[in-house]
Amino acid sequence: MSTATAAPPAPERPLPAPTRESQSFWDGMREGRFMLQHCALCGKVRHYPRPVCPHCFSTENSFKEAPTGGAIHTWTVCHHPFNFFFKAAAPYIVALVDMDAGVRVNAPLRGIAEADLKIGKRLRMGFEPVTKEVTLPFFVAE
Amino acid sequence: MVHPLRDKAAVSGIGETAYTRGTPKSGLALQLEASLAAIADAGLSPHDIDGLVPYFPGGGIAEDFVANLGLPDLKLSVFVPMGGATCVAAIQTAAMAVATGVCKHVLISVGRTGYSGARVSARLQQFPQFALAAEFEAPIGMFAPAQLYAQGARRHMELYGTTARHFAEVAVVTRQHAILNGNVVMNKPLTVEEHHASRMISDPFRLFDCSLESDGGAAIIVSAADRARDLKKPLVTVMGVAEGHPESPASIAQRPDLLEFGLAKAVPRAYGMAGIGPADIDVAEIYDCFTFTVINQLELLGFCKKGEGGPFVMDGRIALGGALPINTHGGLLSQGHVVGLNHVVELTRQLRREAGKAQVKDAEVGLVTGYGDMGDGSIAILRRAA
Numbered sequence: 001m002s003t004a005t006a007a008p009p010a011p012e013r014p015l016p017a018p019t020r021e022s023q024s025f026w027d028g029m030r031e032g033r034f035m036l037q038h039c040a041l042c043g044k045v046r047h048y049p050r051p052v053c054p055h056c057f058s059t060e061n062s063f064k065e066a067p068t069g070g071a072i073h074t075w076t077v078c079h080h081p082f083n084f085f086f087k088a089a090a091p092y093i094v095a096l097v098d099m100d101a102g103v104r105v106n107a108p109l110r111g112i113a114e115a116d117l118k119i120g121k122r123l124r125m126g127f128e129p130v131t132k133e134v135t136l137p138f139f140v141a142e
Numbered sequence: 143m144v145h146p147l148r149d150k151a152a153v154s155g156i157g158e159t160a161y162t163r164g165t166p167k168s169g170l171a172l173q174l175e176a177s178l179a180a181i182a183d184a185g186l187s188p189h190d191i192d193g194l195v196p197y198f199p200g201g202g203i204a205e206d207f208v209a210n211l212g213l214p215d216l217k218l219s220v221f222v223p224m225g226g227a228t229c230v231a232a233i234q235t236a237a238m239a240v241a242t243g244v245c246k247h248v249l250i251s252v253g254r255t256g257y258s259g260a261r262v263s264a265r266l267q268q269f270p271q272f273a274l275a276a277e278f279e280a281p282i283g284m285f286a287p288a289q290l291y292a293q294g295a296r297r298h299m300e301l302y303g304t305t306a307r308h309f310a311e312v313a314v315v316t317r318q319h320a321i322l323n324g325n326v327v328m329n330k331p332l333t334v335e336e337h338h339a340s341r342m343i344s345d346p347f348r349l350f351d352c353s354l355e356s357d358g359g360a361a362i363i364v365s366a367a368d369r370a371r372d373l374k375k376p377l378v379t380v381m382g383v384a385e386g387h388p389e390s391p392a393s394i395a396q397r398p399d400l401l402e403f404g405l406a407k408a409v410p411r412a413y414g415m416a417g418i419g420p421a422d423i424d425v426a427e428i429y430d431c432f433t434f435t436v437i438n439q440l441e442l443l444g445f446c447k448k449g450e451g452g453p454f455v456m457d458g459r460i461a462l463g464g465a466l467p468i469n470t471h472g473g474l475l476s477q478g479h480v481v482g483l484n485h486v487v488e489l490t491r492q493l494r495r496e497a498g499k500a501q502v503k504d505a506e507v508g509l510v511t512g513y514g515d516m517g518d519g520s521i522a523i524l525r526r527a528a
Contacts, residue, residue, distance in 0.1 A: 013281065014276070014280040014281050014285070015281055016276075016277045016278065016281050017276075017277060018277075019277070022277065047396060048274050048277070048278055048393060048396065073293075073297065073400075074293045074294070074296045074297035074300070074400065075293060075296055076284075076289055076292035076293050076296055076344045076345055076346075077342070077344065077345035078283055078284070078289055078344050078345075079341070079342040079343060079344060079345065080288070080341075080342075080343040080344065082262075082285055082286035082288070082289065083280070083283070083285060086283045089283065091342070091345075092283060094282065094283060094284050094289070094293075096293050096395055103396065104395050104396055105395075106278070106279055106282060106284055106293075106395045107282050108282055108283060114345075118300070119297070119300050119301070130281075134281070136281055136282055137282065138282075
């Protein structure tokens with residue numbers, strides 16, 4: 001057999017499958033707005049989105065736009081691509097950030113060297129459309 | 143008042159397959175092979191088993207055990223879906239079942255083809271507990287436990303000055319112990335330099351900070367202590383046992399303190415049931431999915447203060463002959479990854495004084511932990527009965 005081997009299909013980016021709870025968050029991301037779920041009764045913010053407020057047990061809630069600033073809580077530098085989609089990007093830094101809005105966001109960090117990372121460093125969240133429906137967060141220096 | 147579950151259950155049988163990388167056998171075949179070994183070790187017949195807590199998801203379910211072992215009257219079939227915390231948490235479930243008379247002999251078992259079958263990233267897709275990580279973290283390039291737990295390790299290093307040298311010590315000592323065991327995947331010595339030179343997986347975790355992907359099976363039998371006394375092997379009872387579930391259980395990222403997880407809640411309950419504390423422990427088998435995870439758990443177990451786990455593991459303290467020998471079988475890092483049931487097998491061996499070259503002298507009381515999913519925890523304190 002001398003048939004050429006077909007090139008393997010390009011690995012697909014893992015994409016979120018929004019739920020009835022999280023749809024508003026992802027809709028906001030697509031519009032470049034960081035939308036967080038708040039309890040309609042006690043007002044507390046919760047993330048990731050879920051049906052019941054764990055503080056007062058209300059099921060009523062609404063999404064409000066939140067500020068995009070935050071500070072580094074911790075980070076990792078991903079060298080081994082557990083998903084082949086990320087192979088070309090590795091090594092990449094993923095920062096876990098204490099958002100000023102009171103929740104955390106995990107997202108890739110751009111434009112900052114590993115040696116310059118420290119807990120408390122100020123960052124700002126950006127929005128990167130990756131498909132027509134999905135926009136994902138990333139961080140840059142504030 | 144003595145806790146009603148204290149010393150009411152016993153680990154009466156233990157069994158393992160060979161731990162390998164590569165096998166023609168199915169996960170179910172490995173699970174049944176280990177189960178038959180545990181049943182024989184206890185001096186029982188498969189027909190004596192009337193309760194099951196098989197590891198789930200992945201592996202055999204009640205139907206498989208009834209079909210293969212001909213169980214005539216299965217009275218309890220339970221899943222404990224806590225990832226790596228499952229096997230030790232299952233001891234609590236089994237102990238409740240045998241102490242109340244619902245069951246006589248409960249089989250806890252694992253069989254997996256973690257090397258020759260589905261690898262870690264693929265297996266995780268089966269876990270509903272990972273749905274949030276799949277929605278919010280996989281798309282930004284974080285999904286595997288090595289990545290998700292690395293952020294906690296990095297924070298510990300930044301806050302407390304813990305170093306890769308401390309991580310290496312856990313890997314090197316665990317390897318030394320594995321070599322004494324013999325039934326292990328990793329049977330060559332490991333040096334600190336080799337640890338440091340191994341490739342970075344997800345900083346700060348290098349290859350030798352990560353547990354193995356391996357093939358194998360393990361099983362234990364939990365029986366009522368008064369029944370187990372008449373069985374074949376020295377009586378090893380469950381002095382204390384507990385499971386704990388952390389805040390933000392499905393997302394490490396949203397957890398208030400990344401370094402406080404389910405084990406923190408389980409530990410005081412287990413010590414309370416046993417009526418003892420960390421100073422009474424002769425040997426500890428600590429769930430070692432990553433080297434750092436051992437350091438973190440040593441703190442939560444009260445062997446040292448928060449932040450002091452790094453220095454604690456140095457100077458031979460955790461090696462055989464040290465003040466607190468840990469993972470005397472080689473653990474998940476060097477023996478094999480059967481979700482920590484091999485840790486329970488080893489602790490039982492230690493307390494029976496069957497641990498061969500790795501025997502901790504005069505071991506009377508020991509503990510074993512489980513750690514899994516996104517931070518569920520479990521602990522069992524076992525003792526050699528007088």
